[in-house]
Amino acid sequence: MNYAILRTVKLKTMGNIGGSLAHNYRKIETLNADPNRTPKNHHSVATPEAVKQAIQNRLPEKRRADAVLCIEYLITASPEWEGWGNDKEAEFFERASLWLSEKHGEENIAGMSIHRDISTPQLVAYVVPIDQRGNLNCKDFLGGRVKLSQMQTDFANAVTDLGLTRGKEGSKAKHTSIKAYYHDINHARDFRITAEPPRPELFESKASYGEKVISAVIEQIEPTVKAANSILMDYEKARVDKKVAEDSYDTLKKRVEPYLIATQGLNQEEIARVNEVIQLESLKIAVERDKIK
Structure with missing residues (x-):
């Protein structure tokens, strides 16, 4: 059985976003990536700096200090899927991009990337969770476990004719988070980070x-x-x-x-x-x- 895979991680600081972008654009050593194949990667936005600026431009001035600034999506499929390396791969990523745009609004997508320098290709997208009232609202985008599960089902339905299916609903299988995944594959050697101080609350001591x-x-x-x-x-x-x-x-x-x-x-x-x-x-x-x- 070949599965459609969708994961999300919440990025709460510009430092978190910068670290993720550095990995995504291969500005730091990525041990599981083949540098000879990195030129085959595709980015909808030319530079990580431009993506970061697009995120900042979309953020409202007034927001909670602990608000989620961006949602990072990772979309891929089972390594054994027979679609890798042929027309089905291109169709898969095209539908994934369209699905994200229709789901969250094209204006909220700061950038998308497709990695082909790793063993199983993947799409990474940065989505600013702005709701219809113009507020940062990650809960409205991801909700709780039930809403996230339904979102995974919706995406799987969008690519089911490509020979992919949804993983078992309610499965207790533990998946490595994107943050932990990046941490592990880089052996904690990424020193290209920046610190973003939080905003003080009104009347905070x-x-x-x-x-x-x-x-x-x-x-x-x-x-x-x-x-x-x-x-x-x-x-x-x-x-x-x-x-x-x-x-x-x-x-x-x-x-x-x-x-x-x-x-x-x-x-x-x-x-x-x-x-x-x-x-x-x-x-x-x-x-x-x-x-x-």
């Missing part, structure tokens, strides 16, 4: 806002935090070792730069808390490594 900033920074650097400590140590070693080549130092500096940007503007206590998280994660890695030995 300075202490409360400080806590929110710390949480936001930690959340946004989480995909790289497991590798940060070792790289920071290498960076410091390169800085003090006068025998290290200039290019090696510059390379390390570039890799650690996002960490420095992410903590810029924080006071010493706040930076210490971020570093504490990094050290704890590094300790966990060391413990696991010892177990393997």
